[in-house]
Amino acid sequence: MDRITLPDGTGIPVLGQGTWKMGERGADQAAEARTLRLGLDLGLSLIDTAEMYADGGAEEVVAEAIEGRRDEVFLVTKAYPQNASRTRLPQACERSLKRLKTDVIDLYLLHWRGAVPLAETVEAMRRLVAEGKILRWGVSNLDVSDLEELGEALSDCATDQVLYNLDARGAEFDLLPYAARLKMPVMAYSPVGQGGALLRQAALRRVAARQGISPAQVALAWTLRGTGIVSIPKASDEAHLRENADVWKVVLTPEDLAELDSAFPPPKRKQPLEML
Numbered sequence: 222m223d224r225i226t227l228p229d230g231t232g233i234p235v236l237g238q239g240t241w242k243m244g245e246r247g248a249d250q251a252a253e254a255r256t257l258r259l260g261l262d263l264g265l266s267l268i269d270t271a272e273m274y275a276d277g278g279a280e281e282v283v284a285e286a287i288e289g290r291r292d293e294v295f296l297v298t299k300a301y302p303q304n305a306s307r308t309r310l311p312q313a314c315e316r317s318l319k320r321l322k323t324d325v326i327d328l329y330l331l332h333w334r335g336a337v338p339l340a341e342t343v344e345a346m347r348r349l350v351a352e353g354k355i356l357r358w359g360v361s362n363l364d365v366s367d368l369e370e371l372g373e374a375l376s377d378c379a380t381d382q383v384l385y386n387l388d389a390r391g392a393e394f395d396l397l398p399y400a401a402r403l404k405m406p407v408m409a410y411s412p413v414g415q416g417g418a419l420l421r422q423a424a425l426r427r428v429a430a431r432q433g434i435s436p437a438q439v440a441l442a443w444t445l446r447g448t449g450i451v452s453i454p455k456a457s458d459e460a461h462l463r464e465n466a467d468v469w470k471v472v473l474t475p476e477d478l479a480e481l482d483s484a485f486p487p488p489k490r491k492q493p494l495e496m497l
Contacts, residue, residue: 222264223469225406225451227379229357233295235445236469237267238462239410239455244278250285256462257286261293263466269382269408269453271299271332272317280320288322296321297328297408299361299382302335310345314354328379329355333362333496343374350377361408364494365399375403384495385409385450387440387485388419391492401449411497412452413440424484428477438464442471443481 224232238260243253257268268287270279280298287294298321304313314329329349331342346358360368361382371378381400385392386409400407413419420436429436437454444452445468456462473481 223445225449227357228377228403228405229379231295231357233267233406233451234264235451236265236441236465237269237295237297237408237451237453238265238465239453240268240270240279240283241274241410241455242279243270243455244275244280244282250278250282252458253282254285256456256459257283258290259459260456260462260466261286261290263463265462265466266293267295267297267451267453269297269299269410270321271330272304272313272320273299273301273332277316277320280317284320284322291323295327296323297330298326299330299332302331302333302337305331305335305337305342305345307341307345307348310342311349311354314349318354325353326355328357328359330359330361330380330382331363334360334367339367339370340374343371347374347377361410362494362496365395368399375405378405380406380408380451382408382410382453384411384497385444386412386414386419387422387425387443387481388414389495390485391488391495394488394491396494397449406449406451408451408453409444410453412444412454413437415497422484424480428473428480431477432471432473434471435464437461438468438471439473439477439481441465441468442473443478445469446473446478 349355357379359380425436
């Protein structure tokens with residue numbers, strides 16, 4: 222598995238596992254945990270979750286999946302913006318730690334920007350690092366102007382997690398180049414889109430047929446075609462997970478990339494940052 226380096230020198234895999242929609246039905250929890258554990262077996266050691274997902278239920282699924290294997294996992298979770306203040310962030314972090322059944326979070330993210338000033342959130346994040354509750358912090362769904370507002374704190378911001386896929390390419394115009402200059406990896410969530418519409422596109426299917434792979438693998442490989450991106454797809458079952466785990470081996474040809482660019486044109490001007 223290829224790896225990418227965070228600003229503090231830590232190496233993480235370019236492919237991880239997302240958990241959005243997990244934990245919503247108790248009857249599915251054991252199967253979801255088994256799928257995540259298989260991902261660990263296949264080298265997908267980064268697991269991304271959030272207190273928002275199923276009101277903490279996804280974090281509980283993750284806890285079941287990583288039981289006895291915590292040392293193998295790079296664990297990412299996210300805090301609601303309303304919990305990002307100096308008083309509420311420590312409380313939210315403690316709740317996530319309890320649900321995840323761990324003593325420390327590898328990477329703790331602000332899920333999106335809310336009413337709490339970014340400077341106050343950074344102060345709270347840095348205090349959690351100093352206390353050993355989290356090892357590093359980052360942000361999600363922040364645009365270039367938001368990152369610029371962080372000022373000197375950008376030096377220890379580990380990542381910006383954003384919506385990025387063939388159908389949502391706006392970040393390419395300015396956010397991805399900005400992050401690259403900072404040598405800060407960007408995490409791509411929903412890399413194969415939502416609801417399956419992207420995967421039914423004719424260009425994607427033609428490339429998949431040439432490559433002998435699935436449309437989902439094409440979409441996922443596309444996010445990894447350059448450098449600086451960590452892709453965190455969610456797998457709904459073991460077969461889907463095995464497909465995801467093989468994607469880092471896929472090499473899209475110039476012909477493939479040209480066809481995808483024609484069907485999904487790159488941005489020519491600044492666009493508002495999309496989010497789900």
